Amino acid sequence: MHSNPSAQPEPILSLQDASLSLIGNTGPVDILHGITLDVTAGETLGLIGPSGSGKSSLLMVMGGLEQASGGRVHALGQDLTAMDEDALARFRRDNMGVVFQSFHLIPTMTALENVATPLELAGQKDAFERARAELEAVGLGHRADHFPAQMSGGEQQRVALARALVTRPRILLADEPTGNLDATNGAAIMDLLFDLRDRYGATLIMVTHAPELAARCDRVIRLRDGRLDQDAAREAAE
Template sequence: MSDPVLSLDNAALTLQGNAGPVQILDAITLDVHRGETLGLVGPSGSGKSSLLMLMGGLERATDGQVTALGHDLSNMSEDALARLRRDHFGVVFQSFHLIPTMTALENVATPLELAGKRDAQSRAQEELEAVGLGARMHHYPSQLSGGEQQRVALARAAAPRPDIVLADEPTGNLDSRTGAGIIELLFGLRDRHGATLVMVTHAPDLADRCDRVIALSDGRIATGQAEDAVCA
């Protein structure tokens, strides 16, 4: 088996709360391999979203090690982390995080332009067409439905041709029919670009489509899954 694109070795995350330090994640050991789809499930507050943030370098582990694409995230500067995310990650949140004063096309093209991609406009157009928004690319977020806004967010995540896509409850704000369409697009992104896909979800049908599912409980991988987490 190839080297993992994401690897966590006894990773932990402790944050300071009003009453003192709070242990969010503890002793997480997990490998994710290229092209894999991994679902993260568990009750609210179990640490799923925090684990996703560690994987993307959006939070730094307070103990242990997190490695992405061969880079030790704990030893990288903020600028280096930002470049790594820009060039190799796509991130999709439950809230769409679109810039309201930009059209769909501009929302997708702008990160590419900031990365110096000469084909930013054509690539953005291609990705919007791939998610079925070819006729809506010049509309602003306020002119789009929730499902359409999430499709713009998916196009934005796909446009850099990322090695890794991190999705945090990508269907959480959508009705079941619209959410089903987003699920198809997410897995289509994996198929089109060969991206590794890691997603947080409460939806059993979405988890069932993943190659592997890891359950979290109280900030730890649930009992009985630790060996699978590193050997799958």
């Protein structure tokens, strides 16, 4: 069966004129302005731009972690802007993995318990077996019973990666995943992130300041003052 090369695949993630305003001390603050962007399945998209340009906010809107104030956000054919908090939480649990700069591990849980948590929340009976296998995949099987405070930053980020990927998400969002790591650990985490993406076929969307990281993405979008810059906007429209 031959596919039609001219047929455009349905985007896995689509933003139409999405905006975000948050209430600050002096009233509403406009963070994102009219972002229109499609991401195709299996693509790796880098989000770059100066601090305060809206990169992390755009990532949060894509994942339904922040509700867009205007416009539409569709993921896997579903309208995230029409969902309430509970529906969004379930959607993220079933379809998305998120990796933050600051790990966000639960300090009172072991590495194994941290990785098993999303599976337990989803009612998976084999949560701990799958979590142990995922820790092995990131090279930390021997650290399963250690708590976050007993691990280095690089090890903690590996645990966070295992937790984000243990549910086999269709979409993986990463916000400066190497931002708190030294160059050696950062490079190791990036290799691991791309390797896991390839292994599981996830769509990866990543905020980064690192040029060498952006260079590994299929496409790079630059933000400036909460807008796609003109070059990036033209590329996104083509």
